[in-house]
Amino acid sequence: MTALLEDAPEARRDLSVRPAGADRAFTAVARGSGALVLLVMALVGLFLGFRASQALRDAGWGFLTTEEWNPEGGEFGIAAVLSGSVLIAVVGVVVAFPLALGTALYISEYAPRRLKPLLLSLVDVMAAVPSVVYGLWGLFLLQGQVAGFSRWLATWFGWFPPFGVQGVDPDDPLASITVYTSSIVIAGIVVGLMVTPIACSIMRQVFSQAPVGEREGALALGATRLGMIRSVVLPFGRGGMIGGMMLGLGRALGETIAVFLILSQVFDVKVRVLESGGSSVSSLIALRYGEATEFGTSALMAAGLALFLMTLVVNVIASSFTTRSRSGQGAEA
Amino acid sequence: MSVDLTAPGRHLAPDTRPGVLDQPLPVLADTRPEVRRQTSGFRATDVLSLGGALAAAVAVTTLLFTQVAPLSGRVGAVVTAYVLFLGLYALLVSCDESGPAVRDRLVSAVVHSTAFLLVAVLVLVVGYTTYRGAEALPHLNFFTDDLQDAGPLEPLTVGGALHGVVGTLQQIALALAVVIPLGVTCAVFLSEVPGRFARTVRTITEAMTALPSIVAGLFVYATVILYLGFDKSGFAASLALSVMMLPIVIRAGDVVLRLVPSNLREASLALGASQWRTVWHVILPTARSGLGTAIILGTARGIGETSPVLLTAGYTAAMNTNPFEGPQVSLPLLVFESVKSPQPASIARGFGTAVLLLALVLVLFVLARVIGGRGPGQPSARQRRRAVAASRRDAQRLDARTAPTPPES
Numbered sequence: 023m024t025a026l027l028e029d030a031p032e033a034r035r036d037l038s039v040r041p042a043g044a045d046r047a048f049t050a051v052a053r054g055s056g057a058l059v060l061l062v063m064a065l066v067g068l069f070l071g072f073r074a075s076q077a078l079r080d081a082g083w084g085f086l087t088t089e090e091w092n093p094e095g096g097e098f099g100i101a102a103v104l105s106g107s108v109l110i111a112v113v114g115v116v117v118a119f120p121l122a123l124g125t126a127l128y129i130s131e132y133a134p135r136r137l138k139p140l141l142l143s144l145v146d147v148m149a150a151v152p153s154v155v156y157g158l159w160g161l162f163l164l165q166g167q168v169a170g171f172s173r174w175l176a177t178w179f180g181w182f183p184p185f186g187v188q189g190v191d192p193d194d195p196l197a198s199i200t201v202y203t204s205s206i207v208i209a210g211i212v213v214g215l216m217v218t219p220i221a222c223s224i225m226r227q228v229f230s231q232a233p234v235g236e237r238e239g240a241l242a243l244g245a246t247r248l249g250m251i252r253s254v255v256l257p258f259g260r261g262g263m264i265g266g267m268m269l270g271l272g273r274a275l276g277e278t279i280a281v282f283l284i285l286s287q288v289f290d291v292k293v294r295v296l297e298s299g300g301s302s303v304s305s306l307i308a309l310r311y312g313e314a315t316e317f318g319t320s321a322l323m324a325a326g327l328a329l330f331l332m333t334l335v336v337n338v339i340a341s342s343f344t345t346r347s348r349s350g351q352g353a354e355a
Numbered sequence: 356m357s358v359d360l361t362a363p364g365r366h367l368a369p370d371t372r373p374g375v376l377d378q379p380l381p382v383l384a385d386t387r388p389e390v391r392r393q394t395s396g397f398r399a400t401d402v403l404s405l406g407g408a409l410a411a412a413v414a415v416t417t418l419l420f421t422q423v424a425p426l427s428g429r430v431g432a433v434v435t436a437y438v439l440f441l442g443l444y445a446l447l448v449s450c451d452e453s454g455p456a457v458r459d460r461l462v463s464a465v466v467h468s469t470a471f472l473l474v475a476v477l478v479l480v481v482g483y484t485t486y487r488g489a490e491a492l493p494h495l496n497f498f499t500d501d502l503q504d505a506g507p508l509e510p511l512t513v514g515g516a517l518h519g520v521v522g523t524l525q526q527i528a529l530a531l532a533v534v535i536p537l538g539v540t541c542a543v544f545l546s547e548v549p550g551r552f553a554r555t556v557r558t559i560t561e562a563m564t565a566l567p568s569i570v571a572g573l574f575v576y577a578t579v580i581l582y583l584g585f586d587k588s589g590f591a592a593s594l595a596l597s598v599m600m601l602p603i604v605i606r607a608g609d610v611v612l613r614l615v616p617s618n619l620r621e622a623s624l625a626l627g628a629s630q631w632r633t634v635w636h637v638i639l640p641t642a643r644s645g646l647g648t649a650i651i652l653g654t655a656r657g658i659g660e661t662s663p664v665l666l667t668a669g670y671t672a673a674m675n676t677n678p679f680e681g682p683q684v685s686l687p688l689l690v691f692e693s694v695k696s697p698q699p700a701s702i703a704r705g706f707g708t709a710v711l712l713l714a715l716v717l718v719l720f721v722l723a724r725v726i727g728g729r730g731p732g733q734p735s736a737r738q739r740r741r742a743v744a745a746s747r748r749d750a751q752r753l754d755a756r757t758a759p760t761p762p763e764s
Contacts (some may be wrong), residue, residue, distance in 0.1 A: 048631035052544035056556045059541045059601065063563045066598060068576050073577060124469025132466055141470070143724065148477045150652070150720050154661025155689045155709050158694060159480045162487070162702075170428040194744060216655055222473070246459035276567025278662035279691060304662065305571045311666055319577055327568040333565040341561070 059120050074324035077317065085324065091289050091306060093314070095322035102289045106206065106301040107329065113210025113273040115293060118218040118274075121269055125218070126225035131251060142226075149219035157280035160212035165284065166212060168211065172202040172296045187297045204286040206300040212280050216241050217270035224269065224344075229255050229263025265344030272336045277327060278304035303329040403449035405464075412440035416422075424521055437468070467745035484709050488566065491707030502672035502689075511700055516708045518549040518674040519689035522589055523715070526668070526685055527658055527679045529593035534600045535650060542608030542646075546615075547634055563602040571599040572663030580667065587669030589678030592685065595663035604653040611645030612638065651723035655716050 081098060130140050158348025176187045187201060232255045240250040256263075276289055281302050287309055288299035303325050314322055375502075407605030416436040419544040432656055441461065448460045490495050490511065497515040507513025541560075545553050575595040579585050615638050639646070669682025684692070686708055 039540070040534065043629075045629045048634065049548055052540060052548050053552065055537055055540035056544040058537060058603065060556050060559055066563070066571070067751075069569070069574060069578060086597055100689055120586060121473055125473045127566045128466045128470035130379045132463065133470070135473050143472055144477055147717065147720055148473070148480075150655045150659070150716050151477075151480060152661070152687055152709075154659070154690050155484055155713060158482055158690065158706065160710055163479070163483050165431050167428075168589075171430045171434075172637045174428075175430065194381050197628055198763065215480075218473065246455050248459040248462045249455065251462075259381070276565075278567070279665075279687075283654070283691070283694070293625065304470060304567055307569050307573055308662060308665060309571065316581070317579065321571075323577065326573050328565070329567055330565065332561055334566060337561075337565040337593060339638055 028117040033322050046355055062113045070323055070327050070330070071319045075107050076326040077320035079276045081321075081324075083164045084306050088168055089289055089291055089349065090308070091320040091321075093104040098321050100303065102291050103301045103303045103306045103325060104328060104332070105291050107275050107303045107332075108132075110213055110277075110285075110293060110298070110302055111205050111271050111291065112212055113207055114214035114274040115244065115267060115271055117214030119215075121218045122225055122267070122270070124220035125215050126229055127251065127255075129222075129226050130229040131247065131255065142223075145219045145222050145226075149223065151279060153216060154279045154283075156212050156216050157283035160175040160208060160280060161283050172205065172207060173199065176202070176296050184232050184293050184295050186292065186294050193213055201298055202296060204284060204293040204298045206285070206292065206297075209281045209284045209300065209302075210295070211276050212284060213274045214276065216280065217274045220273060221266040221270035224266030225259065225263050228259040228266070264296075265340045269344065270338035270342065272333045275333050275336065276304055277302075278308055282304045282308050362528075377639065377675035388522055389725050394600070394616075397738075400461075404444060404450075408440050408444035411443050412436045415439050430473060478517045481713060482705055484713060486544045487703065488706035488710035490703040492710060497704075497707055501674040503674070505672075505704075509700060511703060513705070516686070516689055516704070516711055518671075519708055520630070520675065520711065520715075521676060521684040521700055522668070522678075522683045523658060523685040524688075526589050526593045526596060526664070527654060528681070529590060529678060530596040530657055531650075531654065532601060533597040534604055534653065536653070538601055538604035538650070538653075539608055539646060541605050542612055543634060543639075545605070545609045546612040547630070547638070560602045560605050560609075564606055566599070566602070568599050568660050569662040571595050572666035574598065575663070576666040586680065587667060587682050589668055589683035589685075590673070592683070593678065595667045596657045598658065599660060599663055600653045600657045603656060604649055607649035607653065610650055611642050614645065623653075648654060648723045649728040651726070652717055655719045658711065659716055661691050664688050665691065686715070734741075 029348070044051070077093065077098075085099045087101050088097060089102040090097045091100065091103070092098055101326060125141075125145065129138060129145075134140055175185050179185045180187065236254045236258075237250055240254050241247075245253065282305040285300050285302065286298055287301050287305060291298075291299055291300055307322050307326055310318065312320060413436055416432055416439060419435065420432050420678050426519065441464065444464055445457055445461050449457045452460070460697060490712060492513050494515075496512060499517055500515035501511070501518035502514045502516075541556070545557050545560075572595045575591055577589050580587060585591060619637055619641060623637040624630070628636070664685050665688055668685060670686060670688065671682040671684055673685045688710045690705050690712065693701050693708060696702070
């Protein structure tokens with residue numbers, strides 16, 4: 023035995039794999055599909071960039087600071103629409119974060135075991151409801167209910183700039199409520215309810231991965247359920263919480279139809295969110311694509327590209343939060 | 356179980372020196388029947404304080420809104436009642452609990468109510484749409500007709516949404532014809548042929564999931580319709596939907612394929628199967644349910660999207676069964692166009708169409724649950740029965756082989 027081993031010349035074995043026959047075809051097809059997808063995606067990106075650059079060369083840096091949208095007249099910029107998109111998304115996040123966090127905690131910590139699958143399905147159904155249905159609901163039902171609340175806020179907290187409303191005398195009991203409809207706040211609430219299930223399902227997933235040993239340790243040391251959640255579940259799931267919410271923010275930035283239905287479009291940089299009127303990049307595109315000249319379409323593409331880049335940055339930050347946290351390490355193996 | 360030494364009745368011994376007992380403790384507990392301990396978290400006081408706080412909050416709110424203060428509005432009343440409820444509940448609990456327990460109860464109440472609120476929102480969205488759509492749905496012509504003869508002023512007995520249903524189904528079918536083969540193959544590529552190229556494709560695909568759907572629509576509008584000069588058509592809409600759905604399906608499929616246990620893959624390769632056979636016979640069947648779910652959820656997203664269709668499909672009131680020519684309307688677009696009109700009949704039609712759309716999405720969703728409720732590697736009941744039957748057959752075969760030869764002792 024030993025003699026045999028010693029006699030054998032030490033030839034280095036070839037460890038590389040040379041796929042043969044069907045395998046080579048499989049690898050080729052797989053690579054080809056990857057290349058095709060890459061081609062399509064690159065085409066979208068490059069075409070957007072190319073067409074947008076035509077408009078951007080014309081507008082220069084003023085593109086970022088101009089509020090108006092009149093490409094044919096040479097005056098156009100995304101200051102108003104981009105800030106509108108951001109404001110709507112921020113209102114959406116303010117609405118969605120507590121709702122998503124509470125529901126995720128309920129499903130993972132409080133709900134009776136038999137209720138859990140039902141609740142999970144309900145959250146998923148809510149994510150699958152088309153945005154136009156949310157838009158209808160916001161326009162016909164929510165708007166009337168929230169407008170009164172907006173008036174109350176504006177009357178008592180109007181000294182705080184975002185809650186101020188121009189052109190209304192708060193002491194006039196006959197003032198029309200229409201000043202408070204079609205506002206950024208209403209669009210933001212609807213968008214927030216749309217992104218809540220997305221954020222909620224990610225948070226729930228992360229919370230349910232919190233190690234059982236640490237939970238039991240906290241409870242055995244005499245913590246209440248709240249104490250256990252605060253000392254084990256939330257620190258463990260912090261990355262997932264932030265990541266899930268930012269993913270929701272990304273969706274909220276790009277939402278079109280619900281915003282388009284609710285908001286009355288005004289191209290100003292706004293901070294008074296309770297007041298009627300506002301704008302967003304996506305509803306600008308939906309409003310203006312039909313009447314645009316070739317140059318106008320380029321300008322719309324530039325606006326779309328800006329929105330895409332912003333969403334991209336938000337998503338990248340979201341995924342870095344999710345993977346860098348303790349809870350995300352198992353997910354991306 | 357802990358024994359409470361300070362309880363009355365334990366110190367019956369005459370010796371009063373601490374820690375010294377001259378006779379065994381009288382076993383008092385044994386003489387009484389053992390009472391079953393209550394291990395559930397609920398106690399009568401919990402229910403009472405909860406109910407009491409709720410009743411008091413409702414009562415105070417009613418008083419405030421009808422008698423005392425000049426307040427009005429349903430939303431305001433609900434918010435006031437809720438805040439009052441939280442305060443009163445904290446007060447009631449603090450009567451017989453300490454600080455941490457009060458905070459625990461309060462947060463528990465808040466968490467329960469947010470979950471309730473989310474479910475209530477879902478019920479409201481679906482319920483309100485159905486309630487408003489109920490006006491249009493009883494008319495049979497709503498399901499069998501298009502809107503060619505029905506302007507916004509016509510009553511609901513004329514016209515329907517059939518052309519929207521046909522348009523939606525054709526557009527999504529065309530989009531799926533692109534997305535399913537390309538998406539699944541690309542997902543297999545990402546997980547089975549790793550390397551630098553796969554990493555690049557994965558990064559780009561993940562970046563593209565950030566593409567807002569309206570920008571996907573704008574891309575197809577600018578290339579296919581403006582640049583190449585085609586008319587607005589169902590086909591253009593399906594292209595826009597494909598661009599939007601492709602990254603979603605690839606990403607979800609990639610995640611599902613990566614969940615396939617690697618020991619299955621290694622076992623197959625170790626048995627001498629080629630890579631192609633491993634993928635076809637081991638990995639795809641294992642991940643089938645998950646891939647089905649990924650595709651169906653992507654489809655539900657695609658069906659509900661309005662914005663790319665708005666830019667590329669055009670609008671027509673007539674039935675168009677040819678997606679390659681002329682404008683073709685789909686359900687979400689029909690909803691959108693109907694509710695833009697101020698006429699009540701048109702709005703009712705819009706809500707009716709929205710109910711159809713919701714029903715379609717829900718059917719897809721239930722389908723996804725039925726197909727893919729299980730993780731990878733968990734066989735369905737039928738697969739499990741088949742495996743048991745095969746195993747039993749093998750056992751019988753082995754028995755038949757060993758039976759003729761008598762056992763040697």
